[in-house]
Amino acid sequence: PAAAKAPLPAAPESVVGAPVPAGSPRITCVDFCEQRAERRDIDDLPGFVGTHRPDWSKVRWINVAGGNREDVLALFAQKYSLHPLAVEDILTGSQRPKVEDYPASAEAPGRLFIVARLADLQDGALRTDQVNLFLGRSTLLTFQEHANGVFEPIYRRLEYAGSRLRANDASFLCYALLDA
Numbered sequence: 001p002a003a004a005k006a007p008l009p010a011a012p013e014s015v016v017g018a019p020v021p022a023g024s025p026r027i028t029c030v031d032f033c034e035q036r037a038e039r040r041d042i043d044d045l046p047g048f049v050g051t052h053r054p055d056w057s058k059v060r061w062i063n064v065a066g067g068n069r070e071d072v073l074a075l076f077a078q079k080y081s082l083h084p085l086a087v088e089d090i091l092t093g094s095q096r097p098k099v100e101d102y103p104a105s106a107e108a109p110g111r112l113f114i115v116a117r118l119a120d121l122q123d124g125a126l127r128t129d130q131v132n133l134f135l136g137r138s139t140l141l142t143f144q145e146h147a148n149g150v151f152e153p154i155y156r157r158l159e160y161a162g163s164r165l166r167a168n169d170a171s172f173l174c175y176a177l178l179d180a
Helices: 045-049 070-080 084-092 152-159 170-179
Strands: 026-032 037-041 059-065 098-102 111-122 125-135 139-144
Touching: 026 045, 026 152, 037 152, 045 070, 059 070, 059 170, 070 084, 070 139, 084 098, 084 111, 084 125, 111 170, 125 170, 139 170, 152 170
Parallel strands: 059 139
Antiparallel strands: 026 037, 026 059, 098 111, 111 125, 125 139
16 A cells, blocks of 8 residues: 555644745635625735634635645644645645545544535536535635636625525535535
8 A cells, every 4th residue: 555645734833924925825705694794805814814703703714716735725724723634635636526524523623524526618628626625613614726716606695685695504605615
C-alpha cells in the first residue's frame, strides 16, 4: 500500500496572522436570520477568522471560490477545526462525490463533509470542478475550485425577506447549494 500523506497542520505558525497575498480566492460571507441578511466580501482574512458570527445571525455561510490555497485553507482549518483528511481532499481536488461524517469530539465540533462535482459544458467539452462543503450546526463552509457564479442565485434568494432559505437552518442552505 502507498504511504499515507502527512495531514495538513491545523495552523502553521508561518500562516497565522500573516496577510493573505494578492491573487487569493474570492471569499464571501453571508450572515442571516429570518429578519435580516448581510453579505460581504472578505479582504482581511486573518482579521475575519478572529471574529465570530453576530449575535443576531442564525446561519453563517462562507464561500471560498477560485482556488484551494493551502495558506487560506489552513486559516479556516484552525478556526473551524476542520478534519485534516477532509482538508487534504480539498487540496488534492480530484475526489469523487462523497459524504463523510466527522462526529464531534472533545477537540472539534461535528461536521458533515460533502464533496460534489459541478459539471459545465465549455467550448463543446464537459468540465467538472470539485465543490466541497462543511456543514455544521449554524455554519456552512464551501470551497470551489473556480469562481463560476453557480451560487449567485442563492445569494440573491438570501437577499429577500420571506425567503425559505432565510427561514431555515444551515442544512437547508446546504441542500439549496447542492441543488444549484
